[in-house]
Amino acid sequence: MTGFSAQWLSLREPADHRARNIKLRQEMLQYFERTQPGLGKSTNTPFRIMDLGCGSGSNLRALAESFPDYQHWTLIDYDPELLSAARTTLMQWADRAEPENAAGASNTTIQINKSGKHITVSFVQEDLAKNIERVLSEKTDLVTAAAFFDLVSADWLVRFCLSLSVPLYTVLTYDGVEKWLPAHPADESVLRAFHSHQITDKGFGLSAGPGAIEIMRTQLTARGFDVRMQRSPWLLGSEDQLLMQALATGSANAVAQTNMVSATELTSWLTARMQSLSCEIGHWDLFACPH
């Protein structure tokens, strides 16, 4: 497993939510209002959303309040601890929460209410590296993912794009841009080494890393999807010290594994980065819908 901890996901959640591109989210919402105006308006026609690599449920928390009143989310991850964290965190986040009752009683589905929205959440443990075709054959109105597609390989992306038949809304795909202030002489060599670590195998074959978003754009356009993209950078400042420090430490650990930067240079870089004033980390959001 890639080993994302619930603590790390919770630390990055506020920055993730801030960074999301509002214009693109609006375009996605307008698409559904225009093409399926009745969707999510009653309990019989819930808006069905499938979240790939859901972690502890941040994507649902970011989107649910702007989606129609009745929603059914399927949260998919291969890490059982993160699925369990998602369940607990969502139940705490909700205004009202209960496990699905009566005949359907199951600890893999919960019913929650939040700000007037009626949300059913199913939790599914699945290795998406192996089973993406089967997962995408399930009925859904929207496939979504956050901070996920830079982990996967180019070959997997081709499989994914070939199997996709509904709109896709994915946010926060890392694009390789990093600008830390104040600058440090090792910034360039550390970033180069970090990128070479980024494209190692994260369970899907060699990762596409910063190249993922362009592969998706090309593949989905070739399949006749209308693809729109907007930037969604993390813009971190003094209020994000803990996140910047965790990010720098994670990057330094990854870089150390590459042996591309000397230990002295890396220590000097990390020491400076623990006191950084600001940083920008580049991401893209993408919305693709069949023509």
Ligand SMILES: C[S@@+](CC[C@H](N)C(=O)[O-])C[C@H]1O[C@@H](n2cnc3c(N)ncnc32)[C@H](O)[C@@H]1O
């Ligand atoms: C960077 S985290 C993002 C989590 C969440 N979407 C968020 O925004 O907080 C990537 C997620 O992908 C999941 N993941 C990685 N490889 C996977 C695989 N092969 N199958 C299913 N989930 C996977 C990880 O467990 C993790 O939850």
